[in-house]
Amino acid sequence: MPVIRVALDVPLYRQFDYLAEDATPGDVGRRVRAPFGRGTRIGVITAVLAADAEADIPLHKLKTAEILRDDVPPLPADWFRLAEFCSTYYQAPIGEVMLSALPVGLRRTDPPKARNIKAKTKAEALLPPPELTPGQAEAVAAVLASGLGAPDQAARFAPFLLYGITGSGKTEVYLRLVEAALATGRQALLLVPEINLTPQLEERVRRRFPGVGLVSLHSELTEAARTRHWKAAFKGEARIVLGTRLSVFTPLPDLGLIVVDEEHDASFKQQDGMRYSARDVAVFRAWERSIPIVLGSATPSLETWANATGEGIPRRYTLLTLADRANAAASLPPVRLVDTRREKLQDGLSGALLAALDARLERGEQSLVFLNRRGYAPVLACPACGWISRCQRCAANLVLHLADRRLRCHHCGFENGIPRACPSCGNQDIHPFGRGTQRLESTLQERFPSARILRVDRDSARSRKQWEALLEKIHGGEADILVGTQMLAKGHDFPRLTLVGVVGADAALFAADWRAPERLFSQLMQVGGRAGRAELPGEVLVQTEHPEHALYGALKAHDFAAFAASQLEERRSAGFPPYSYQAMLRAEAPEMADALTYLATAREAGVDCNGDGPVLLYDPVPMRMARLANLERGQLLVECTSRPALQAFLGAWRPALEAIKAPSRLRWHLEVDPLEF
Template sequence: KQQDSMRYHARDVALVRAKRLKIPVVLGSATPALESWHNATANLNAPQPNKYSLISLNQRAVTAAQLPNIECIDTTKVNLQQGLTPQLIAALKLRLVRKEQSLLFINRRGYSPVLLCSACHWIAPCMRCSSKLVVHLGQKRLRCHHCGHEQKIPNQCPSCGDADLHPTGHGTQRLEQTLAQLLPTARIVRVDRDSTSRKNALVEILDKVNNQEIDILVGTQMLAKGHDFPNLTLVGVIDTDNALHSPDFRASERLFAQLMQVAGRAGRADKAGQVIIQTQFPDHALFNALRRQDYVSYANALLLEREQVQFPPYVFTALLRAEANDFALVQKFLQYAFEQARGLSPDVLVYDPVRPQMERLKGMERGQLLLQAASRQALQRLLKTWVLQLRTEKLSAKIRWALDIDPLEF
């Protein structure tokens, strides 16, 4: 879904267009969005047909290819070597001997996500966003991955003056450096937004992979799906646990889909594939389902949770986002919007205005207001009147605001 500017979901646009043209749409995925899965399975045992028809593919595209073996390594019970488990290092060395390829997946570009002062625990912040600056050691710069702001890495802590500043955590650049130290003979390439910004850079890298000129790929979600590397037999997953604690209710759905997709890069031809996931929580329900490669049971479990707490797809939502240089203007506008919406329909639940997880973005102070209804018709009826009220409010000219229907994040 397009998250800014004109907000639309490509899937929904395709469905509307297909309906007008009276043609079918194929939504193909090993890990469908829960909304799509619900639309295809909610009434399987009922006389009323589902919105979608369900067609299951029970074998891989290459008949000889088998699903990879997935292993979760408990990082609390082993000694890590520069962030890597002995099992993963051994598996990488074995692939080098066999002249097979490996992929290490870490969904965080840069060298390190945090620059930390060991004396006072100062962390380099972005002055324009509610986020931390990411260390890009090769360029000796700190960058914000949200607004693009960048600055030099300081020689000493701006807070206490101590010179002991440490990059903390791993990104793709640091992982690439670590592998070069541990496996000096390996031909390693990094694939992320930074390394592929040059025209045709990604095409050149993929050609090298297919020509067996690369031993180890280090990459972000750019490599998670859509690529077929017949000689790639090992996938290692680094540092995914943060998503298990995210306040975003879709985080576990996204993580499961992402890991299923990246695991699918291993063993796509006639060679057996192996996936090693490093985690502190190997017995988590997500990893148990992942080991079984059981999307169906995990998706159904997540849907049951959402039904119990009344989250999409069991309710319909709209999110009013507002931003301005002065947060007082945002507060005033959202309070007006709240009071107007609250009196329009008893069938729509209007939540109090709150600040989003990213409170400030690109120098703008932000706030939001969520609406929820059991039926889309009730929500749309309210929105029709409400949007007119918001447009005629004088405050609307002093801030930027947008209405997001079926928001992916709130």
Template sequence: MSNKVSVQVAVNVPLSMTFTYLADKPLPIGCRVRVPFRGGEQTGVVVDDQQSADVPAHKLKHVESCLDEIPPLPADFLELIRFTAQYYRHPIGQALFAALPGPLRRPQPARWPDERGWQLTLAAHDTEGPPPRQKARHALWHALAEPLAYQQAKAITPQAPALLKQWLAEGLVERVDAEPPLVVAEGPTLNDEQAAAVEAVAGSFGSFAPWLLNGITGSGKTEVYLRLIERVLAAGQQVLVLVPEINLTPQLVERFARRFPATPLAALHSGLADGERLAGWLAAWRGSAGIVIGTRLAAFTPLARVGLIIVDEEHDGSFKQQDELRYHARDLAVWRARQAGVPIVLGSATPSLESVANVEAGRYRELSLTRRAHGAAALPTVRLIDIRRQKLLDGLAEPAIAALRKRVERKELSLVYVNRRGYAPVIACTECGWLSGCPHCSSRLVWHVTDRRLHCHHCGYHEAPPRACPDCGNSDLKPMGQGTQRIEEALIALLPGARVLRIDRDTVGRKDAWEAIYRKVHGGEVDVLIGTQMLAKGHDFPALSLVLVLNADGGLYSADFRASERLFAQLSQVAGRAGRADTPGEVLVQTQWPEHPLYQALVAHDVAGFAAQQLAERREAGFPPAAFQVAVRADARTLEEASAFLDAAAALAEPPEGVTLAGPAPALMMRLANRERAHLLVESPQRVRLHTFLDDWLPRLAGLQQAHRQVRWSIDVDPQDF
């Protein structure tokens, strides 16, 4: 054993520890290895070279092989993983493997992709090449007289991959080393606010500086990003851009690729095949991708020479992972910027209260964009339609129908926003009041008319609707309320000849769905869009002049203290889609509570005033961001079992002064997928004090599993819902 060395290996298992193995020679930290584990094989990552003193050498197993031709995972990436695992109280092995692309989680070797450029061979110079009438081929052929990067070739013609493969086989092109030049297409002229924002952030290059870019909808935040990216690329560095939703990625990728046609760009999101994601991840790590755009998991992407991080729509709840490793990508991005010593820009028209509080405390610096970038564009007029004394036709008030008809006649685009997919939220018995409920969840089954089935949007259960009421036998069952499918049906009948397009998770499942939608909308092939909150974020439809909001009142009186903040952000964002070009915008909101302060702030476009009022309420109640929270979540076959575990956990706690425990309490959705759920909340006005308490308390909870075998439990640091 004397010539063997011991290494610490992280493995993808739910244990808060690493494992000691023997190797024939020293292995670099960050090296992926194949190791024996519990009778099988696992992929592991070497995270330390120190053997645990309490493990006898003769009991250690051997590392079977080092897997990769690529270098070890970089030190700053592993440091990020260690921080994430410690802060979010998650097993380090699971945190590490959650951050890796799928192929790197499996025990198979990886290698750098071939990123060389392309150029005509000497033999090709003796040929005439494609004729001028074949415009795409002709343009690509002549561009290949000089070394051409793959991204540049694709910018010339979408046929480039097939043509390059063909010409390579024919000996007409060859692979060459090519450093792509920085090519920047001309952008619009900045207004003084945009220019000031660019100069302020650029002045902080080379040091950690968190900036809140607080810009109204349509104020040109993306153009500010592009100007900053141009400067970062010119300095030979990379930019990481995080967006909240996968459907925003193609739009941004296309816009960034138009501005920087020669710059390799990596897009990272869940819609990619494993090979595509791995190629983009490796290109970011190697440094060949100058721009990296992705959803929340992209926050972990290693970058060789990062110079700037951007988080677009930083307020959006999609940045918080809600299961397993429950991290918040925006907060990790801020930590990464500090780690790398670079500025970070958090952009939003409705900043999160956490970011507003950080500005007030002096931790962030604020940049304001108070007017729309398009010279003639102004914020839309917001009007409230009081529906308390109005007869609704399929959920639509007459003033709303009249406004839609007027836009169709004027050939202007309208958007009807209803944040419920399906046909109706529930089917009800007109005799006894029975409602279609999910047998596995504390939720209703939603009627989908397209497949004529009832669906649970939480656990995925679905069934055919009953022919009669299960309780009283009455055959008169009716859909209650409106979803996107019902509004679509109603508008097709109310607006004869109008071209209606519904956009929700049921219609955008295909990989190319969003491209088809953009093509139709920007081609003037749509009169009325109907959509859920996925239409409220970041989309730019210049012809959109009217937004109609339905069924928003349900968000006013939720038991979740964040509900008002979320609803105001949703409505402000969807309202901001209107009037972004020359046509004035109008927003109509149907409501039974027109006097509510939230709606009054919406009418006045008073984002700052609403945030101030919400912050005052949070501080008075001791809620985040005035305090910090950790939720211990438990689920079991019965609520009693889950609550008993949490009671036992609370009994083991010895909270110091300034740390309080509340609960246990049932979750807002108490039953999910046949499991009853509850949580115990730990709160403190001081983050350090809270985490010091967790250091002492959480190890004690591990011993509870033996006495509560039917209970699954987890830790959620900085929870966003209950």
């Protein structure tokens, strides 16, 4: 009986051999149902061994696996190369990579019967597409020159950064490029960072291409629907695939274009399992398939910006710029800084902001007050003894959610009821400290009793259906003042929204995380860009105690390039990415001593692997949030100015890490290109 080699989703850096009846080389890429331990798992065939080949164990000891020859074709060679790249680069077991890239429905040992439903094609078509601005036309032409628009010409790998101010019409550029890809018989993959950006973009794409198979792939889909959509893409029935980060692994036989919208967004980074960056994987996939890729943003990540401008590193991307708003009647809103040191705030709101809100209400225009902190208040506190509502499982506070009378941890999910008195001293006069979106909503409702106030955050929009209902209210003119978090900061076009007020942004100016200024500037540029996107002029008011800060100066000038240049210079001086490459080893255990002991041993092993090499190994330290879900967490940073040298080191270090004896409840993982510190 033939022998097959199988990748299984287990935390082991090896594959497994099985007997399989009638296996042929054509079965490579098929799924199998294989016995493993006391159970059964789904795996992927990576090789069919010759009859005289030597298996890992004697043939008579091999178990038999069942090849699944269903309606899913064998996974193609380019998909294998993508999985192998991720396994090598992100130091993840190949089985974990391959199986996590498949829909849940194809990983089950007893999947439900699948219905053969083709991709949706029916939709109401739009008025002709708008005329392109000169900047849009230049951007489209530059990408088409890579071979995308020529049916008789092979495309080539060509990475572009489409840097366009908010409202400049980046989506229209994407649609023109998708149109070109479809016209030449190719498929297009559009990646977005979050689910809440998917519905409106999906509707716009569907109406633009009403006769074309379009599928979406994201976590809000049912298991069966996601499996159907994935199959439609794999079989070529879907010509446009729109999805979140996991969609980057979807096998597409005719892939000709990849677009990554809001490429700077941290949601493209997977934070558990295989910790990959979907944006970076997309760039590799475009290179491997020799096709163009467009990374779009109004506030590009500094790594991407450096790749496109050549600031201190070789220029790898072509920079395309949209400097004007697509609507000729619209302009970027002026930014006014409100110095809160000089006036007494009214429940956290300045007189200038209240007056601006009042003026919009009188004119029947919409306003948005931005506070990137949900809940009623960040903490409940006792003024008598100093007690505060801390999470029992994390090094974090329990956030007060007054609407459902709960104290809730936003990190581990632990929650409690609100105590009637201080648990420490019995004082009944306990108070909320600080402000969240719920408290801001309440404050504004008291100040403007006739206004229709709508709160938009993770609590009010837990599902796609709730999110779509909120968007319908906003577009239908059923809200006067929006109170929102970063959910409203990007990708939305509200024609009657003319005022954006920013509250509570200063904390990020002095955060210990060296990426915090980049994130803050991006948030403020994005949320400010919601104002004045149509004929009505917009305005942005930022409440701050530090109006002289350089970040706010760049914000007032709408000068991303100046901000990026200053930040990149700071990073170059400090040796931070993109001028170095990093990996983080993290360990968690019930006791911090165990985590740090493991990391110290790991560092010694790393020193041995490095020898006189260029990799710098830092000392183990507790993570910023040292305790999460009853586990103590530590980390060890490694850094190098050469990516190949770091990769070579990690490849030698990982087996040494596996060989370290550690307490049974200790868990560790290695993350390449970490975003969180």
